[in-house]
Amino acid sequence: MSELASKKVVLDGLWYNNGVLVQMLGMCPTLAVSTNAENGIGMGLATTGVLLGSNVIVSVIRKVIPQDVRIPAYIIVIAAFVTIVDLLMNAFFLELHKTLGIFIPLIVVNCIILGRAEAFASKNGVFHAMLDGISTGVGFTLALVVLGSVREILGAGQWWGMDVMGASFHPAISMILPPGAFIALGFIMAGTKGINLRIEAAAAAKAKESPAAPAGAEPSPA
Amino acid sequence: MSDLVKMGLILTVVGGVATGFMAATEEFTRDRIAEAKRRQLQEALGKVLPEGFDNQPAQDVVKLTDARLNRSGKPVNFYVARKGGVPLGSAFTVTAPDGYSGNIDVLVGVSQDGVISRIEIVAHAETPGLGDKMVKTDWPKSFEGKSLGNPVKWGVKKDGGTFDQFAGATITPRAVVAAVHRGLEVFAERRGEILAPSTTSGGEATAVSGGPGQGGEKP
Structure with a gap:
């Protein structure tokens, strides 16, 4: 595949097909752990590790796995990687492991991971599967960090654990509680959609002006 | 097939x-x-733990079971700190079952005469921003120097006691204060068992003459 395809894989994973903000997958960990930015990055990186591993392995074994048993085979691969990540985090990042707790084993049932295995890795080569795993994971991490930051700043007056809003600021505790997760995520999704609509409109206008330009060319950096 | x-x-x-x-x-x-x-x-x-111990408290353990320490019926480790074989104090985990959400595990350190040296909240699932102020503020410090008879009335201020509650969260501090108090009661009642010379040092005579007998501590 060409360089262009690689670029599309990366941009799709990071932004145009962002697991959380566009595909709306993996809502459980997204809503549950995003009470602050640090949890967001921890959960995001753990998920990225699993995604990268499972995507690569699924891509490698895609030709030997019969259609009928592919889902159980993928689940075994994913569960193995989750166990490995869980053990490694327990050994090397004990504090983070304690805060994320039950949500690490639950990465197994994060739909983003099975979704990428089924929709992408099982149909593409190892290199692109790897790129897709990394970019989808980083896209997931970014979404969690943004959501965690918004909730931490509004809900606790802090960012990365530091006071940022001054003493007169009264944190809105509901932002740290579950309703705040839904509210903040709704606004962030709306913002993403708005930006994407603008990009599309700009691309369409550009295509009209110069019909010779190849369709689907780079969107203007918005 | x-x-x-x-x-x-x-x-x-x-x-x-x-x-x-x-x-x-x-x-x-x-x-x-x-x-x-x-x-x-x-x-x-x-x-x-009180400062100045020279043994390995993590290995100097007495196990006790008491419904006041936790409701699960699991034995609780009482880690004993000694200096030259003489007990300085002990640390143990008491579980408050009546927090706002789930159990709150509190590690309580006491001197040998039952005065709190310090407490640490080790595990909890209280509401972020409300109940979890107990770990994010200096609140646990308010327990230092307290004992069963001081203050006379253990409780949060709302209940006429001496410990602060937090704005919007009374249940959490109430549960922790009560749990620590129960822990102190258990310690006072079974102090003899807990602070008994460690099994390998074999009685008072050796505890005094044995000096800083590091070797004897490990089971």
Whole structure:
């Protein structure tokens, strides 16, 4: 595949097909752990590790796995990687492991991971599967960090654990509680959609002006 | 039929290989995880125990079961700090079952005469921003120097006691204050058992003459 395809894989994973903000997958960990930015990055990186591993392995074994048993085979691969990540985090990042707790084993049932295995890795080569795993994971991490930051700043007056809003600021505790997760995520999704609509409109206008330009060319950096 | 066998075989192979990798990782991380847990316990004990001990409290343990310490009926470790074999105090975990959400585990450090040296909230699931102020503020410090008779009335201010509650969260501090109080009661009642010379040092005579007998501490 060409360089262009690689670029599309990366941009799709990071932004145009962002697991959380566009595909709306993996809502459980997204809503549950995003009470602050640090949890967001921890959960995001753990998920990225699993995604990268499972995507690569699924891509490698895609030709030997019969259609009928592919889902159980993928689940075994994913569960193995989750166990490995869980053990490694327990050994090397004990504090983070304690805060994320039950949500690490639950990465197994994060739909983003099975979704990428089924929709992408099982149909593409190892290199692109790897790129897709990394970019989808980083896209997931970014979404969690943004959501965690918004909730931490509004809900606790802090960012990365530091006071940022001054003493007169009264944190809105509901932002740290579950309703705040839904509210903040709704606004962030709306913002993403708005930006994407603008990009599309700009691309369409550009295509009209110069019909010779190849369709689907780079969107203007918005 | 042969398809079925093939599928079964393939799944078996995938499962076997995956298990192999997991086992290898477990093998690789086992010692490190045990070490990290041990260090964490040691750190926590060092924080709450009275200063100046020269033994290994993590290994100087008395196990007691009491419904006031936790409702699960599990024995609680009382880690004993000694200097030259003489007990300085002890640290133990008491579980408050009546927090706002789930159990609150509090590690309580007391001197040998039952005065709190320090407490640490080790595990909790209280509401972020409300109940969890108990770990994010200096609130646990308000327990230092307290004992069963001081203050006379244990409780949060709302209930006429001396401990602060937080804005919007009374249940959490109330639960912690009550749990620490219950822990002190247990310690006072069974102080003799807890602070008894460690099994290997064999009685008062050796406890005095034995000096800083590090060797005798390990079971």
